[in-house]
Amino acid sequence: MRMPTEPIIFLLHDNPSAALATHSQALPGYPFASTLPFVPDSAHCPVFLISGLAEHTRNLRADARASLLLQPADTAEPEASPRLTLLGDVAACAADPALVARYLRYQPGAERYLALGDFAFYRLQPRRLRMVAGFGQMGWVEAQDWAELAVLSPDDEAALLARVKPGHEVLGIDCYGIDWRRDGRRQRLAFEHALDAGAIAERLSAQGVID
Known part of the structure; x- marks a missing residue:
């Protein structure tokens, strides 16, 4: 089933944080999940500001493949609520002034992390997206469809x-x-x-x- 993109974009913009799964370097072969804030950039790709000391950062430097799960937190029935999984590659991106300003508008508390000097911006470029809109309503969105937004x-x-x-x-x-x-x-x-x-x-x- 091909999913419409508008509900996906809404979910991406409506959630301030998500669960990121990376490939564990400490225990090879196992996924490592962590929760972190993110901001969608102008092309609707999730951007993270993460420390070089973080476990997920070390994992991403060794293997860029990752998965990001978004789901509203304030729901009584998680299995019936909309959720989005993005599978893609995460890479460091330049901290250009427009991106920094956008990130701080969404996540003003991140300003103190920027001052530390150990934090850098990373972007997830989706390869496939899996949207579950509700019971029996699910489907994939391909990278080409996402690139044409x-x-x-x-x-x-x-x-x-x-x-x-x-x-x-x-x-x-x-x-x-x-x-x-x-x-x-x-x-x-x-x-x-x-x-x-x-x-x-x-x-x-x-x-x-x-x-």
Whole structure:
């Protein structure tokens, strides 16, 4: 069954942390699972800020293959709730200013880790994704399908963020929705379908978010 991508993107943007499974170097042949925060980049790929001393970092340096599991934490029936597994390769990525700014908007507490100098950014590039939307609703998304998702460039996002009115704490904007923090909680406003920069500006202006 081929899954629609919009619910997958919503789940990716709605979860601040996930379970990462790497190949254990301490006990070869066994998976090593850990929980860590992440931020989706402009191309909807999970980005981590991790220490060189962490067990999962040592594992990834030896074997880049990994799996990431996302599932809402506040659910009474985990087996009936939506969940997403991404299988792919994790590699270090450059800490360019746009990526750092985006990461800190979503994860402001990470600023103290950046100051330590031992932490670096890593990105998971999906090869396949397995989405379970509910009982009997499941399917795969291939890397090619993921690569064809609509992407809002960092420059276009920065231009929109510069127009955000005071009182709105916007974390990130993409072609499929907007992430913000309201009353101390992270929330996502999903669009019905992918929008380009002009259409996003019109939508956010109608919502009173930007000038």
